[in-house]
Amino acid sequence: MNIVVCIKQVPDAKTVRFNTEKGTLVREGVEAVINPFDFHALEAGLQLKDTYGGEVTVLSMGPPQAESALKEALSLGADKGILLSDRAFAGADTLATTYTLAKAIKKLGPVDLVLCGKQAIDGDTAQVGPGLAVRLGLPYVTCVNALSVLDDGKTMHLRRINEDGYDILELEMPALLTVLASLNTPRLPSLKGKMRARKAEIPVWDARELGAEPDRIGLAGSATQVVSTWVPTFEARREMLEGPAEEQVKALVFRFKEAGILNA
Amino acid sequence: MAQVNYFLTEEQQMIVDLARQIAVEKIIPVRAELDETGEFPWDIMKDIAQADLFGLYIPEEYGGFAKGCFENCLAVEQLAYGCIAVTTTFAASALGGYPILLFGSDEQKACYLPDIASGRRLVAFGLTEANAGSDAARIQTTAVEDGDDWIINGTKQWITSGGEAEIYTIITMTNRNKGARGATAFILEKGDPGFSFGRKERKMGLNASSTRELVFNECRIPKDRMLGKKGQGFIMAMRTLDLARPGIGAMAVGLAQAALDEAVKYARQRIQFDQPIISFQAIQHMLADMATRIEASRALVYSTARTIDAGANDVAKLSAMAKLFATDMAMQVATDAVQILGGYGYMKSYPVEKMMRDAKVLQIYEGTNQIMRNVIGQALNKEYTKK
Numbered sequence: 214m215n216i217v218v219c220i221k222q223v224p225d226a227k228t229v230r231f232n233t234e235k236g237t238l239v240r241e242g243v244e245a246v247i248n249p250f251d252f253h254a255l256e257a258g259l260q261l262k263d264t265y266g267g268e269v270t271v272l273s274m275g276p277p278q279a280e281s282a283l284k285e286a287l288s289l290g291a292d293k294g295i296l297l298s299d300r301a302f303a304g305a306d307t308l309a310t311t312y313t314l315a316k317a318i319k320k321l322g323p324v325d326l327v328l329c330g331k332q333a334i335d336g337d338t339a340q341v342g343p344g345l346a347v348r349l350g351l352p353y354v355t356c357v358n359a360l361s362v363l364d365d366g367k368t369m370h371l372r373r374i375n376e377d378g379y380d381i382l383e384l385e386m387p388a389l390l391t392v393l394a395s396l397n398t399p400r401l402p403s404l405k406g407k408m409r410a411r412k413a414e415i416p417v418w419d420a421r422e423l424g425a426e427p428d429r430i431g432l433a434g435s436a437t438q439v440v441s442t443w444v445p446t447f448e449a450r451r452e453m454l455e456g457p458a459e460e461q462v463k464a465l466v467f468r469f470k471e472a473g474i475l476n477a
Numbered sequence: 478m479a480q481v482n483y484f485l486t487e488e489q490q491m492i493v494d495l496a497r498q499i500a501v502e503k504i505i506p507v508r509a510e511l512d513e514t515g516e517f518p519w520d521i522m523k524d525i526a527q528a529d530l531f532g533l534y535i536p537e538e539y540g541g542f543a544k545g546c547f548e549n550c551l552a553v554e555q556l557a558y559g560c561i562a563v564t565t566t567f568a569a570s571a572l573g574g575y576p577i578l579l580f581g582s583d584e585q586k587a588c589y590l591p592d593i594a595s596g597r598r599l600v601a602f603g604l605t606e607a608n609a610g611s612d613a614a615r616i617q618t619t620a621v622e623d624g625d626d627w628i629i630n631g632t633k634q635w636i637t638s639g640g641e642a643e644i645y646t647i648i649t650m651t652n653r654n655k656g657a658r659g660a661t662a663f664i665l666e667k668g669d670p671g672f673s674f675g676r677k678e679r680k681m682g683l684n685a686s687s688t689r690e691l692v693f694n695e696c697r698i699p700k701d702r703m704l705g706k707k708g709q710g711f712i713m714a715m716r717t718l719d720l721a722r723p724g725i726g727a728m729a730v731g732l733a734q735a736a737l738d739e740a741v742k743y744a745r746q747r748i749q750f751d752q753p754i755i756s757f758q759a760i761q762h763m764l765a766d767m768a769t770r771i772e773a774s775r776a777l778v779y780s781t782a783r784t785i786d787a788g789a790n791d792v793a794k795l796s797a798m799a800k801l802f803a804t805d806m807a808m809q810v811a812t813d814a815v816q817i818l819g820g821y822g823y824m825k826s827y828p829v830e831k832m833m834r835d836a837k838v839l840q841i842y843e844g845t846n847q848i849m850r851n852v853i854g855q856a857l858n859k860e861y862t863k864k
Contacts, residue, residue: 400527401495401498401499401502401503401524401527401528402495402498402528403495403527403528403529404491404492404495404528404529404530404533404542405529407491407494407495408488408491411487411491
């Protein structure tokens, strides 16, 4: 089974702080870790490899330091890691990110399963998985927390969590899944794995290597841009309306129209 | 603030990181419950096996990493930061495995070491008996030749992982007339006819570690289970203990570090008399002594382990020193940690009372600290004879 797992290196949520003045994350001195959801995607890939054989390739689009995330994935048992890195990839929103990842996966050749974590804990959009599936022309299911493969080695039974409960779905590979933390318990790295990862070479593919069009990557290829980030403050104001019920209703409707909640 | 630099290699740092990860993610969350139920930590043993840590000291041809005492100590120290009952279960497998590694025939090594290295089978070490603790020469378990077999009779007491391990390295008396040269070691396996287990002991601490009596009643084993040569039993036991004692020191360091961390954390946030209690000299002085003794113990354990790995011959004295100093320190530090946490320290909902109950055994097993002092004293006498 040929499996690709997409991972992202993110700031450790436990130690990252927010600079309220500048509206940015303070990343200095904060450890960069593999996005928590991606651990579960990787574990799912490794479990499938343990059962069915094949290869797990980990992919990450990021700055040069993201190599350490790929090496960590290798120490857990992934076979190959590839870093997609180029100055031109910077500032990418999910549109540009999925374009870049899709270029890389197409370059890898035929794939049975692409696995992603549900969302990155820094961006929180949950858009990359679905976007990537569409670009690759793969059917996809998100929010998977149970997965089994039937005897034919191709058909999957999935449990997808929704707001009210869950759906049981059947999906044939090739496909893409995004997974939840409740899918599995990620394994610990092994000493053999860590030693192998230390010696491993992680190829770096830049825009040229991918044959990527300059206006579809990075900030240039982004339809959206983060302009500012701030913590909203809430003020609670209270006003007691008085008088008979009809009067109160009239006053309330007036207030709502004033606040733009009802059209005037 | 600078921490002591022990100049670990990249691989040694990997071992530390792995073991620490297991302690934090797998041991600490369940240690209180394991202590309460006395349940054997099979899941954690599987995690340790998956991390490849059982094979650290075993040669590569049997699936190990051919590392030394120092690497074992690094792993043990980090695991002990979580819980020494779980760590004792892990370390005891090395105690039982070393005799096979050092004295086993090629067939025996090929038969047992791969499973030990992969953690597929746990090993136990059986020397102590009801009437033979410090006075190991008093053992009464016998092994008698009978055709192509040996017949073993007797009981062993307080054996770590008794009943759970599948492989047992046992010391028996084969020729009482020869005294200390009359003991022979054997490899026993769970399921051997006539080999059974007594009740599981209920202890002051170390509850996740399974401590049981081994019972041999006309236990018949084939000749190829003899380990090493006839009469070599005590030499093998002593040599094994010399190699394993720094590991006990490392366990003590890990436990003490955990106790110190709890004590400092608590002292910083406990407000009495309008200030955190860490601002009082009485508390600061206790913490200072605790921290300093931990560093000293760590340094002694590491130096001893490295000396052993460098191929030093007679390491009995150093090994005993490392065990003695670190374990006495750990008992004191754990007790002080309970004192610093005060009423909370006494409550089971805080982790330090377990550390104090657990720490006591470190001064007793693998050679009591009184025997350690004997070993050191006698070694000094011998050393100075030459000077």
